[in-house]
Every structure is written in structure tokens, then in C-alpha cells.
Amino acid sequence: MxxxxxxxxxxxxxxxxxxxxxxxxxxxxxxxxxxxxxxxxxxxxxxxxxxxxxxxxxxxxxxxxxxxxxxxxxxxxxxxxxxxxxxxxxxxxxxxxxxxxxHQPHGVSHMIAEVLGYDHTEILIKHEYFYKKLRINVPEEDVDQLKQDLSDAGVGNQGDYSECFFEYPVKGQFRPNDEANPHIGTQGELEHVDEYIVEAIFEAAHEQQVIDALIEAHPYEEPAYDVLTLKKPSDKGLGVKFDYEGSIESLVGLIRERTGHGIVNVVNANSGSINKVGIIGGSGMSYIDEAFSQGVDVLITGDVKYHEAYDAKLAGRNIIDVGHYMEVFMAEGLKHLVEAHVELDVHATGVSTNPFG
Missing domain, CATH: 3.40.1390.30 (NIF3 (NGG1p interacting factor 3)-like)
Incomplete structure (x- = not known):
């Protein structure tokens, strides 16, 4: 390979x-x-x-x-x-x-959750996915060929599916002017034609190549089309969350037991029970508002600064600072992900690179 x-x-x-x-x-x-x-x-x-x-x-x-x-x-x-x-x-x-x-559903934060014994997690802060939708008029007899050409240009891919198109019939009209070279119709005369509207989505970054392919493939000299910008929640994002029953003290004990790592600091801001735990591996305090808006009762992360901790306590937000090095469990997690796809020997490091160790 x-x-x-x-x-x-x-x-x-x-x-x-x-x-x-x-x-x-x-x-x-x-x-x-x-x-x-x-x-x-x-x-x-x-x-x-x-x-x-x-x-x-x-x-x-x-x-x-x-x-x-x-x-x-x-x-x-x-x-x-x-x-x-x-x-x-x-x-x-x-x-x-x-x-x-x-930013993957089974990424670093999920790998940490797995070490704690929680295999079933959800994305904590979902990304919004921006994409484009193409809507184009085409004569009925040219629909299938146009869909094939657009598919070759990357249009119509949705998740694990390709060639995802929608179409419906419409009536179109146009009058070719004196300088036109019409595919259908005669210069100066109003033409009515049975057309279809074809719709499909594509990656926003590919807009120009899609338009170029559309113009190249379309039988009309001046194709009528719209490109719309849409957004929807993605299945990817930052951090994970999972259900938990217990106190912040029991969670701290679980982290110590399962990871073998010490806890840097704990912001115990309220005495309520913990029902939902959030994890953002590495440095996650800049996302604290988004994390707690997702209903978590505590956030496990690293690199928590004094004033960040102080503000969190004032806001009644529980934080467990496990240090940035807690991400080390990604080595074993990534090993399993990679070795499922290759016929090579894959090893997780046994070397500690913890600068505080």
C-alpha cells in the first residue's frame, strides 16, 4: 500500500x-x-x-x-x-x-468516553452543514442524460447514497431573439414546451464545477437554473455526551479508576445529581456555553484556566479538568479504527509524551 x-x-x-x-x-x-x-x-x-x-x-x-x-x-x-x-x-x-x-462521531472525545465505559454517545455540539441545491429546467427527453452528467460532476450525493434526484413536470415558454441559436423553437416566435424541473444537492465547495458541468451538458443555449444555499445539522461535531447516574464525586472516582490518571481540578458548582455528562477532549472551555446549552450537568475537558473556572462556578456549571493529556487514549482508539481498513500491522504507542509526567 x-x-x-x-x-x-x-x-x-x-x-x-x-x-x-x-x-x-x-x-x-x-x-x-x-x-x-x-x-x-x-x-x-x-x-x-x-x-x-x-x-x-x-x-x-x-x-x-x-x-x-x-x-x-x-x-x-x-x-x-x-x-x-x-x-x-x-x-x-x-x-x-x-x-x-x-469532529467525528467516533473521534477523540468518544474514545475517552469508551475508556470510561460508555460506548453509546451522541455528538455534543453538532456542526451546521451548509450545502447547495440545484434546481434546473430541462426538456423531458433530456432529463436522464442531464442527471447522468450532473451525477458525474458530484451532484446528488447524500450520505451513503448517490444519484439522488427529484423531478416534476412543468410547462415552459420562451421567445428566441434574433441573435439566439435555439435548441427548440424559431427566432422571434413564442415557444411552449413540456419541461421537467430536476433538483439535487451538492457540496457548496463544488459550485463552480457543477455550474460548468451543467452548462456543458444542458441542451439549451441559455439554461434556466437556480442555486440555493441550505443548511441542516450534521452528524459530526465537537465533543460527545452520554447518560450517567450519580454524583460529581462518583464520576471523578470513575475517571481515576478507569484511566489511571489524576484529576487536575474540579469545579463543583452545585450539589445536584449528574444525569448527562459532556466530554470535549483537549481544551474545551471556549465551547462551554454551547456545551451546557445541550443539557449536560458536567463538562469533562482540559486546560481550564482560573478565571474560566471562577466564571463557571458563578454560573453553576460543573467542570472536571482532566488535563489535555487525557487525549492519549486516542492512540488505542485510532489503532482500532485504522486496522479495520488495512492489512498492515498497526500499533498504539507505549511511549508517554505527557510533559507533566
């Missing part, structure tokens, strides 16, 4: 287009034409991680946190540059799956 083929599989697991604009995901170090000989999954790529990959005979490391982020101005033996040079010396490809993995 070439690296480019592996990238296609990873894109199916967590599409790279789902990454935040500020993020740096994809193949960071390596060659798309290399043969993949084995995979190591990890939270961070460190010197010890590269050594581990060499020992295991793997030449692909998939890390959650991008090694090259933000801009690297030089690659020397110090800092990040030293790791990059080590990767190159050992001919190891480094791939980052960061916010694209965060």
Missing part, C-alpha cells in the same frame, strides 16, 4: 476537509509514493516515538497533535527540527489527524 492509498483510507475515517482552517493536518513529513510498512498511532510525535517506530519496523506515524505547528522557520537539531530530521533519517512518514479526528 502506498502512502497516498493510506491517506485515502484515513480520509474516509476522518475527512481532512473537516479540519479547522487554522490546523495543520495530513502528511507532514514523507512521500506519497512510499510503501507503507506498518503504522504507529500516538498523541504526539517525540524522539522516543520515532525510536519506537524504528524498533517496531513501522515507517508511518499517525499523530493527533501536528508536529509542524505553527510555522517552523528552520529545521535544525534543536526542538521540533530535531524530530523532523530524525524522521527523515529513518525514512518515516508522519501524518497528523487533529481537528478532523476531533
Amino acid at each position: 502506498k502512502i497516498k492509498e493510506l491517506m485515502g483510507i484515513l480520509d474516509g475515517i476522518a475527512p481532512f476537509k473537516d479540519s479547522e482552517k487554522w490546523d495543520n493536518t495530513g502528511l507532514l513529513v514523507g512521500d506519497m509514493e512510499d510503501d507503507a510498512k506498518g503504522i504507529l498511532t500516538t498523541l504526539d510525535c517525540s524522539h522516543e516515538t520515532v525510536e519506537e517506530a524504528v524498533e517496531k519496523g513501522t515507517n508511518v506515524i499517525i499523530a493527533h497533535h501536528p508536529l509542524i505547528f505553527p510555522k517552523v522557520s528552520n529545521v535544525t537539531e534543536t526542538g521540533v527540527g530535531g524530530i523532523i530530521r530524525q524522521l527523515i533519517r529513518n525514512d518515516i512518514n508522519l501524518i497528523a489527524m487533529h481537528t478532523n479526528l476531533d
